[in-house]
Amino acid sequence: MPPKPYLDIETLDFDNVVATQEDIYKLLPHRYEFMRLDAIVSLDPEKTVAGYHDVKDDDFWVRGHIPGRPIFPGVMMIETAAQLVSYCVMAKTNRTDFLGFGGVDNVKFRGGVGLGDRIVMIGKMVEIRERRCKGEVQGFVDGKMVFQGLITGMWL
Numbered sequence: 001m002p003p004k005p006y007l008d009i010e011t012l013d014f015d016n017v018v019a020t021q022e023d024i025y026k027l028l029p030h031r032y033e034f035m036r037l038d039a040i041v042s043l044d045p046e047k048t049v050a051g052y053h054d055v056k057d058d059d060f061w062v063r064g065h066i067p068g069r070p071i072f073p074g075v076m077m078i079e080t081a082a083q084l085v086s087y088c089v090m091a092k093t094n095r096t097d098f099l100g101f102g103g104v105d106n107v108k109f110r111g112g113v114g115l116g117d118r119i120v121m122i123g124k125m126v127e128i129r130e131r132r133c134k135g136e137v138q139g140f141v142d143g144k145m146v147f148q149g150l151i152t153g154m155w156l
Contacts, residue, residue, distance in 0.1 A: 002110060002145040006124040006136070007048055009143055014052070018043050019087070024051075027090040028083060029098065033060040036080040037121075040087060049088040049123045049135075053080050057115050072113035077139055077147045078104055084121045085135035085151045089128060095155070102132055102154035111146035113139075119146065131155055 019040035030036070042050035055072050062070045086099050113119050120140045127134040132154045139147030 003138070003148065005138060005140070005145070006122045007042065007050055009120060009122070009140055012041050012050055012120070014039075014041055017041060019051075019091075024083075024087055028086055030083060034079065036076065036083050037087065043088065043091060046092075047124065049084055049125075050120065051084050051087070052118050052120045055113055055115055055117045055119065062115065070115055072117070072119065074107075074109050074147075077109070077113065077119065078107065078149065078151075080119065081121055081123070081135075081137035081139065081147070081149060082151050082153070084123045084137060085125070085133065086153055088123055088125060088135065089133045089153060092125075092128065098156045099133070099153045100156040102152035104152070105150040107147075107149035109147055111141065111144055113141055113146055117141045121147075123151075126150075 017039045021038055024037050036053050037051045038053050040051040065073050123135045123137045125135045134152050136150050
C-alpha cells in the first residue's frame with residue numbers, strides 16, 4: 001500500500017506556476033534532453049516542493065524504450081525527482097556551487113508512465129546540511145502514486 005502523499009494533489013494549482021522551466025534552469029545546470037522539469041507549482045523550501053513533467057512523444061527515449069508501447073524509464077523518474085530536490089535546495093540555500101547526485105534509496109515503481117501523461121513530483125526535504133541533502137519524493141499520474149524514493153544530493 002502506498003504511503004500518504006506529502007501534499008494533497010487536489011490542492012495544487014497547475015495554472016499558478018511558481019517557477020517556469022526557464023526559472024528552474026537558472027538554478028540547475030541541466031540542458032537539452034535532461035531538462036526534466038516543466039514547472040514548479042508549489043514551493044515551501046522548509047518543507048515541500050511540487051513540480052511536473054509532461055511526457056511528450058518527441059522525448060529522446062521514446063523511440064527505443066519499448067517500441068510500440070513507450071514507457072517513461074524508471075531512471076528518468078529518478079532523474080526528475082533528483083532535479084526536484086535540487087531545485088528546492090538551490091532555491092532555499094542560494095548556493096552557487098554544484099549539487100551533484102549522491103544516491104537513491106528505497107525506490108519503488110508503482111505504475112507506468114506513458115506518452116501524454118503528466119507526472120507530478122512532490123518532494124519533502126528531510127535533511128539539508130553543509131555537505132549533503134536528502135529529499136523524499138513521490139510521483140503521481142492522474143492522482144495515482146507511480147514512484148517513490150529517497151534522493152541524496154552532495155555538494156561537489
